[in-house]
Amino acid sequence: EGKASGGRHPCSPWGQKAKGFRTRNNKRTQQFIVRRRKKK
Numbered sequence: 001e002g003k004a005s006g007g008r009h010p011c012s013p014w015g016q017k018a019k020g021f022r023t024r025n026n027k028r029t030q031q032f033i034v035r036r037r038k039k040k
Contacts, residue, residue: 010018
């Protein structure tokens with residue numbers, strides 16, 4: 001009793017992370033991105 005395992009991250013009603021998550025894309029560097037780097 002009294003031990004909840006982990007809470008959810010703070011989210012907006014539509015599931016977007018609310019704290020510490022970049023929500024706006026950076027228009028200054030957007031034009032330089034040619035292709036995504038693939039994950040190792």
